[in-house]
Amino acid sequence: MMKNSAEVVIIGGGVVGCAIAYNLARMGCTDVVVLEKEYLTAGATGRCGAGIRQQWGTEMNCRLSKASMDTFEVLNEMLEYPVDIELKQDGYLILAYEEKEIEQFKKNIALQNNLEIESRLIDPREAREMVPHLNTEGLLGAAFCSRDGHANPFHVTQAYAEAAKRMGVEIYTYTECRDIEMDGDRIRGVVTDKGKIRTEKVVNAAGGYSDLIGGMVGLDLPVYSERHQIMVTEPVNPLQGPMVISFYHHFYCQQVPHGAFIMGQGDPNEPKGHNIGHSWQFLQELSGKIIKTFPALKKLRVVRQWSGLYNITPDSQPILCEAPELPGFFLAIGFSGHGFMIAPMTGVVMAEMILDKELSMPVHNLDLGRFERGELVLEPSVV
Amino acid sequence: MKDEVILCFCEDLTREEIREAIKNGATSFDELKRLIRCGMGACQGKTCEENIQKEIMAITGKKREELPLPRQRPPSVGIFLQDAARGDNDEE
Numbered sequence: 263m264m265k266n267s268a269e270v271v272i273i274g275g276g277v278v279g280c281a282i283a284y285n286l287a288r289m290g291c292t293d294v295v296v297l298e299k300e301y302l303t304a305g306a307t308g309r310c311g312a313g314i315r316q317q318w319g320t321e322m323n324c325r326l327s328k329a330s331m332d333t334f335e336v337l338n339e340m341l342e343y344p345v346d347i348e349l350k351q352d353g354y355l356i357l358a359y360e361e362k363e364i365e366q367f368k369k370n371i372a373l374q375n376n377l378e379i380e381s382r383l384i385d386p387r388e389a390r391e392m393v394p395h396l397n398t399e400g401l402l403g404a405a406f407c408s409r410d411g412h413a414n415p416f417h418v419t420q421a422y423a424e425a426a427k428r429m430g431v432e433i434y435t436y437t438e439c440r441d442i443e444m445d446g447d448r449i450r451g452v453v454t455d456k457g458k459i460r461t462e463k464v465v466n467a468a469g470g471y472s473d474l475i476g477g478m479v480g481l482d483l484p485v486y487s488e489r490h491q492i493m494v495t496e497p498v499n500p501l502q503g504p505m506v507i508s509f510y511h512h513f514y515c516q517q518v519p520h521g522a523f524i525m526g527q528g529d530p531n532e533p534k535g536h537n538i539g540h541s542w543q544f545l546q547e548l549s550g551k552i553i554k555t556f557p558a559l560k561k562l563r564v565v566r567q568w569s570g571l572y573n574i575t576p577d578s579q580p581i582l583c584e585a586p587e588l589p590g591f592f593l594a595i596g597f598s599g600h601g602f603m604i605a606p607m608t609g610v611v612m613a614e615m616i617l618d619k620e621l622s623m624p625v626h627n628l629d630l631g632r633f634e635r636g637e638l639v640l641e642p643s644v645v
Numbered sequence: 646m647k648d649e650v651i652l653c654f655c656e657d658l659t660r661e662e663i664r665e666a667i668k669n670g671a672t673s674f675d676e677l678k679r680l681i682r683c684g685m686g687a688c689q690g691k692t693c694e695e696n697i698q699k700e701i702m703a704i705t706g707k708k709r710e711e712l713p714l715p716r717q718r719p720p721s722v723g724i725f726l727q728d729a730a731r732g733d734n735d736e737e
Contacts, residue, residue: 276675301671301675301676301679308679373658420680495687495726496723497686514665520682540719542719542732545695545719545720545729546729546730546731546732548731549726549727549729549730553727558722560725560726560727560730561726562725563723564720564724565686565687565723565727566689566719566720567718567719568686568716568718
């Protein structure tokens with residue numbers, strides 16, 4: 263039987279929704295429902311590239327990802343999850359092919375080092391030592407942080423969900439949020455396809471569909487969704503330590519602990535929308551980039567391709583706040599392609615915000631109002 | 646005694662492991678796939694799907710037609726990166 267009331271209803275069974283639910287319960291608020299229209303991780307979380315990095319170009323993305331990495335390192339024990347979350351910390355190697363990229367990386371590294379993220383600029387020779395099959399032709403240098411890496415998004419989400427459930431949180435999968443009932447500017451409840459849940463607090467953690475949830479309370483949120491495609495190869499013996507990414511060529515490529523290579527690219531011409539289909543053009547284009555950058559991988563077999571949605575804000579930083587005109591309506595949206603890697607700390611600050619506690623990390627400048635105030639700090643480092 | 650019969654050959658998953666995951670709440674092929682990787686290997690579920698769906702039916706009591714099919718994703722067979730890069734261009 264579905265509960266007919268809850269203190270907090272979270273919309274979205276991805277890593278962000280589950281991490282918020284866990285942290286609410288941990289802080290004593292266990293009367294929580296998570297709504298997921300399919301199954302846990304069915305949206306962006308389960309479709310992401312599984313990379314976790316701290317090498318960002320804005321202070322908030324750096325702070326959130328650093329604190330989240332600290333959590334990933336102890337997540338298995340913290341959540342008492344029996345399956346390995348497959349944390350791999352062999353670093354992120356970010357390739358630079360243009361002088362202006364080197365200049366940007368120097369700025370990013372200064373910021374990162376200031377926030378105790380141990381990144382550094384390396385030359386092509388050292389990059390080649392780290393990734394022996396890397397073609398360094400045209401490469402000017404690279405940024406590297408050895409503590410960056412990989413975690414398994416399915417297991418991380420499941421770990422948060424199971425820990426939340428043990429403390430009393432209810433997670434309703436295959437249950438879709440259809441509407442949010444209001445009385446003036448107050449939230450009264452959530453209407454699902456399985457019935458109504460009375461609540462005064464709703465969290466929009468709907469990832470690629472956060473704009474639709476915003477529409478239910480009359481908010482035109484400054485986010486849009488965009489398809490990003492991705493593919494994976496058959497598993498092979500360990501060959502590549504670091505995740506290798508290039509903003510210049512718009513690709514990333516890592517070998518996960520299981521042995522498969524996961525790779526994806528951003529397409530500057532991708533239209534906005536909720537399309538999660540796949541294209542042969544993507545398969546062809548990315549394969550070309552990969553065998554040029556890593557010639558030794560040319561006889562690796564691609565076994566699957568898919569896509570997921572980035573939910574993008576104008577500054578590529580998330581929106582973490584209570585909606586100013588709508589008390590009780592909380593936003594954890596607009597992660598712009600890096601929600602998985604900052605989910606652990608997002609879960610903490612959102613739970614604190616919902617329970618009106620002091621925030622353990624100031625995220626006030628990630629509010630909705632920043633776009634109107636024009637106080638944008640643009641994140642330059644997104645694939 | 647553990648049931649050591651292997652149902653997913655690519656990922657080496659036994660009937661026992663698959664049954665355990667279904668009992669823990671993963672009641673569709675796509676959910677199982679995300680948690681224990683069945684159907685994620687070289688065959689992409691083409692050899693194991695039917696047997697795994699039977700296990701889901703046995704435990705959940707659902708009929709075959711009530712179970713969602715796994716999402717089909719290209720390529721239909723594994724393809725070398727170098728061949729994918731060539732696309733429809735037949736020249737080397």
